[in-house]
Amino acid sequence: MDSAPTHDHEKNRLPHVVVLGGGFGGLWATRALATAPVRISLVDRTNHHLFQPLLYQVATAGLSAPDIAAPLRHILRRQRNATVYMDEVRSIDVAARRVALAGGGLDYDFLLVATGATHAYFGHDDWAAHAPGLKTLEDALGIRSRVLSAFEAAERENDPLQREAWLNFVVIGGGPTGVELAGTLAEIARHTLPREFRHADVRDARIHLVEAGPRLLASMPEDLSEKTRQQLQRLGVQVHTGDAVTAIDEEGVVLAGSRLASRTVLWAAGVAASPLGGQLGLATDRAGRVQVAADLSLPGHPEVFVVGDLASVSQDGKPVPGVAPAAKQMGAHAAGVIRDRLRGAPGKPFRYRDYGNLATIGRMAAVVHFGRLKLSGLLAWWFWLVAHLFFLIGFRNRIIVLTNWAWSYWTYQRHARIIVGKPPAGGGNAKKNGPGGAVS
Template sequence: MTDRALPHVLVIGGGFGGLWCTRALAAAPVRVTLVDRTNHHLFQPLLYQVAMAGLSSPDIAAPLRHILRRQRNVTVRMDVAREIDVARRRVRLDGGTLEYDYLVLASGARHAYFGHDEWARHAPGLKTLDDALHIRRHMLEAFEAAERAADPREQAEWLDFVIIGGGPTGVELAGTLAEIARHALPREFRHSDPRRSKIHLVEAGPRVLASMPDVLSERARRQLERLGVSVHLGKAVTAIDARGVDLGEERIDARTVIWAAGVAASPLGAQLGAECDRAGRVRVAPDLSLPAHPDAFVVGDLAAVTQDGKPVPGVAPAAKQMGAHAAAMIRARLAGRPSRPFRYRDYGNLATIGRMAAVVDLGRIRFSGAPAWFFWLWAHVFFLIGFRNRLVVMAEWIWSYFTYQRHARIIIGCRDETVGCPSSGEVDGRRTNRQA
């Protein structure tokens, strides 16, 4: 059988779900096309480290072609999916149309501003490398603007930061930003004192890290406050502008606001003709296929999956397991075997707050503080793709631990305040591709 005669599996999205599905099909009698709008796989759990100048872009990203270079049944295509026709089994891309025998949609999620998309201009979110570089540039420029400001009130506004959302991303951003202001920058400015910065973490719910047990959530809050972060619980954002945020009647003046409060599923999910939940996630069959189209699968953040009465969380381990399961179901169909329901295996939940401060929930085992921080370091280095990435990240963290310094504090790219303004030319000293 020639390659063209083999069943064609089209995978949309090179994140955790799409990549793990593609790799799991390495020995299957199929030809695979992996389509992504970028040329790289991104290790999103460490994206905040790029935003906070701790790591460079290539430290947490690797070219998809390089990752899959030894898998002969895969073609990687950098393109953007625009329209999906599940009845005709075809996907329209910017660069043409592809037909498929099996589809795996793993296009992920995007920022959600709960009906206030106008907030995006003043409160960028963190999903891509472009987002991280934009936030890093804005954060570093805020300290530079404070150094130039002659008016004490203006200087204070530049030194105040608001992070909206008390989930893992918001907590990690707040803790890291507090460390930068307190330890990395104070000796480098002459007319402003970064230690006077105020970092505000705003959460509409009653506690931070709501997915964790109450005891770990409370420990995380206390660790944040020890770092100097002001934690605002039970406070919903009612307005955001260029000078700060409103929490009902309360006003926080700040020139830098970061959004980490919510996500919505990729709009491609709405084209599948299946039922979606309020966040746009597709309600799939137990085996992750579409109820009316068993040849199409949805995995990762785009899939609405419930297990034991609880939704499967939108985290990297879940996306990896879904991708591998979809690949197994494709192999089962090719062999004439029955499908089986997806079952998520929860290996734990962890978040870092700052230097020697983290929380870990492994089910029956829960701990925090320095032991949790070292466990968090080990876990994230272990799951990075590529030996070079692991080595570089470990070296950077060791250097930062002993020196408190962050080597990636370089302001590059355009100064347009539009959210997502891509940096051009060199990024972190290396060439990058603009995201579509």
């Protein structure tokens, strides 16, 4: 693969823009170049764009994977200057202006790196096997399997202590993802499942939300953090702040020097930038992010741009947050700079526009912070719902998600409760002396 295949020789003479990553930053950059005199190669290891803010809904069986994802080829089907490659990046040679892929290579005139972030375990990578994080559809389906299999295992368990361990859920990280996961797990245990189990009282499930910092949702005002804590506690979530987890294994976690037995631990505590940042020839920060110039280009290589979670950008003395709106804005801005460069004009500095923070806590409960506007409870929940529906890609996705949410709202049911893949250790084998006398 030397470049995007085409029989149009005039098109081949156009400047070649290679975009790595089909997330918010990469996709928004590609779309912003739809009418530019360039040819674009968009490379992603998957074939779909994922709406990550609703990924926890897939993990907790509220939505199915296609509800929050769309094929990149379908999204860009009318953009004739864009070609999509499902491939994996092996290396980047900025001196030679070439990207090596598993299936070949691409030479570029402009490169935009938007490969996002992955999980960070703060030097304890061995924890990943026992506390999966949530970044991809595969992660979400794996977490769904763990959660639902834990309830199934509790149903078969005769030992009260073992049953309690299966019904203890620990979510580590008090940011939006952790809050959303904990609140939804509490609703599942209290409202969705109780009438469906005969031996285990799933209402006994304990949801523990652990945050090492002094409060939840640290990026929001303190009063909204406190309201978040109160709303979670009303749902039955046990909130632990100011204490860090010091050990995680298959039997549970160690918190504040005491062991908390749990067979289901979920990680929402930290992220690290894609390792591709280390191949761009510049030093990275502790999270692996690349320090970029004011226009988001790579210092010393104005033809290379880094956007989204991989870019280290500060504004007014504060870091630009690693959220979807920031990635979209960076992608669109980098595309604008490429347009300027093609005209021989200098690129403008990037300026982030803060559209506020949102987090849902549970049914009819959320928090919203937008400038001076601070909302919590039902009104914030409606605000959150409308905002997420608006930003979903595709009319079909919006209708399906709205229908599923309406059904869940009135019935407390979650239609996507299908276990796929191998259950976690100990969760998939019926005990010989368990209820019903099933033999594995």
